[in-house]
Amino acid sequence: MSSSVIDFLATERRLGTHNYEPIGVVLSRGEGVWVWDTEGNRYLDCLSAYSAVSQGHCHPKILAAMVEQAHRLTLTSRAFHNDQLAPFYEEIAALTGSHKVLPMNSGAEAVESAIKSVRKWGYEVKGVPDGQAEIIVCADNFHGRTLGIVGFSTDAETRKHFGPFAPGFKLIPFGDAAALEAAIMPNTVAFLVEPIQGEAGVIIPPAGYFTKVRELCTANNVMLVLDEIQTGLGRTGKLLAEQHEGVEADVTLLGKALSGGFYPVSAVLSNNEVLGTLKPGQHGSTFGGNPLACAVARAAMRVLVEEGMIENAARQGARFLEGLKDIRANTIRDVRGRGLMLAVELHPEAGRARRYCDALQAKGILAKDTHEHTIRIAPPLVITGDQVDWALERFATTLTQDFS
Ligand SMILES: *Cc1c(COP(=O)(O)O)cnc(C)c1O
Numbered sequence: 001m002s003s004s005v006i007d008f009l010a011t012e013r014r015l016g017t018h019n020y021e022p023i024g025v026v027l028s029r030g031e032g033v034w035v036w037d038t039e040g041n042r043y044l045d046c047l048s049a050y051s052a053v054s055q056g057h058c059h060p061k062i063l064a065a066m067v068e069q070a071h072r073l074t075l076t077s078r079a080f081h082n083d084q085l086a087p088f089y090e091e092i093a094a095l096t097g098s099h100k101v102l103p104m105n106s107g108a109e110a111v112e113s114a115i116k117s118v119r120k121w122g123y124e125v126k127g128v129p130d131g132q133a134e135i136i137v138c139a140d141n142f143h144g145r146t147l148g149i150v151g152f153s154t155d156a157e158t159r160k161h162f163g164p165f166a167p168g169f170k171l172i173p174f175g176d177a178a179a180l181e182a183a184i185m186p187n188t189v190a191f192l193v194e195p196i197q198g199e200a201g202v203i204i205p206p207a208g209y210f211t212k213v214r215e216l217c218t219a220n221n222v223m224l225v226l227d228e229i230q231t232g233l234g235r236t237g238k239l240l241a242e243q244h245e246g247v248e249a250d251v252t253l254l255g256k257a258l259s260g261g262f263y264p265v266s267a268v269l270s271n272n273e274v275l276g277t278l279k280p281g282q283h284g285s286t287f288g289g290n291p292l293a294c295a296v297a298r299a300a301m302r303v304l305v306e307e308g309m310i311e312n313a314a315r316q317g318a319r320f321l322e323g324l325k326d327i328r329a330n331t332i333r334d335v336r337g338r339g340l341m342l343a344v345e346l347h348p349e350a351g352r353a354r355r356y357c358d359a360l361q362a363k364g365i366l367a368k369d370t371h372e373h374t375i376r377i378a379p380p381l382v383i384t385g386d387q388v389d390w391a392l393e394r395f396a397t398t399l400t401q402d403f404s
Contacts (some may be wrong), residue, residue, distance in 0.1 A: 024361075025037050030053075031056075031058055033057075033379055043361070044379065045057065046367040050230065050256065050378075051198075052255075052260075053257070054381045055260035055309065056380040065295050065299035066299070070292060075286075082289075087298060092301065095239070095301055096239070096252065099271055100270045101267055102283075103289035105288055105293070107266050109266060109288075110229065111229075112144075116278075117275055117277060118225060120277040120282075121277050132187045134169070135170070136171075137170070137172075138171070138194075138197070140174060140197055142198060151169065175209050180213060181216055184220045189223060190225050194230070195226055196236065198230040200371065202342065209245075223251055224250050225250065225253070226240075226241075226251070229266065231341065232256075233304060234313050234339070237338060241338070249271075250271055251270045253267070254267045259300050304381075312381055319388050319389075320342055324342065327392075327399055329396075329399040331347060333373070343374050344375045352372055354372075356399065379391070
């Protein structure tokens with residue numbers, strides 16, 4: 001069947017599992033901050049595939065690296081060495097200041113891998129009695145969709161009817177250092193947390209929170225695991241969001257933009273003996289660390305730095321945030337963000353954020369609601385000042401629109 005006669009939405013409804021509720025647009029092409037639908041309409045992408053396309057759609061240098069590598073060698077499995085893995089290790093370690101790297105594919109796999117390795121570290125290094133390791137996590141967290149991870153979610157939809165779940169996780173409120181202090185027990189091996197809670201609606205913790213968290217983790221020999229899958233790699237205007245807080249995690253998780261959206265690539269980075277506890281046969285992934293993934297990730301990291309995308313995220317993020325704050329609309333309850341990780345929270349009376357996203361689509365902007373009343377804004381980090389201003393005009397008219 002030619003694409004012009006397929007009813008994409010009807011076919012997706014008929015054959016696809018309905019585990020998403022997409023905006024009604026069918027995209028067929030992307031370049032930089034722009035995407036085009038099958039009818040040729042152009043949109044500014046203000047989601048960037050949940051920050052995976054930070055380098056912009058179809059970045060030519062990442063594309064070239066991918067094509068070149070795909071012609072040479074794509075997959076060896078880790079049963080053999082390949083000539084892309086070591087350079088990937090060198091470059092990601094130099095970029096992030098890490099000492100050990102574990103390459104995986106999806107973000108959720110990186111989280112699972114971190115959970116496995118901090119538990120192992122707990123038993124073999126910290127001396128926690130076998131089977132007793134505890135990991136502290138935050139309410140409203142988002143760390144992915146595997147069974148292990150959804151078991152410690154606090155979102156009802158995420159968990160409901162997927163149990164039974166694995167034990168060993170303790171929930172505390174986000175942004176509350178006293179709660180962490182009270183929750184740490186002799187068997188606590190790690191605190192797993194997002195520097196800014198993305199899916200929860202771009203929730204920024206109070207100033208000084210992470211300084212205190214770092215102190216508590218160090219004092220109690222608890223591994224601080226920062227999930228930077230969304231916040232990392234320039235999204236917040238620094239390479240890692242932890243740099244805003246002046247702290248260093250023991251374990252850092254990267255994914256999403258690590259491939260610039262070309263391929264699923266994630267990594268667990270550690271600064272200490274945590275990843276050293278994994279021995280042959282104890283963990284793995286057929287695709288993890290494959291040469292195609294490594295070549296793509298190397299190019300994705302290179303363009304991020306060489307093309308000044310991190311500094312641009314800081315500059316354009318500040319411009320975007322200021323412009324959003326200048327919009328006078330009684331629909332707006334709060335505007336917040338760091339770098340190009342932004343959100344507009346609407347008053348509940350303004351109705352669901354989804355209808356504002358639909359209205360933005362009609363004006364040439366694709367954004368996605370989260371948690372009913374919040375519009376998240378996260379364009380590619382290559383956005384220009386003019387494009388920010390273009391977007392702001394459209395946000396202003398949409399947020400002041402009368403839907404009644
Ligand atoms: C997206 C995301 C994940 C999960 O990544 P997947 O590639 O979808 O498995 C984990 N943590 C955070 C903070 C994320 O934003």
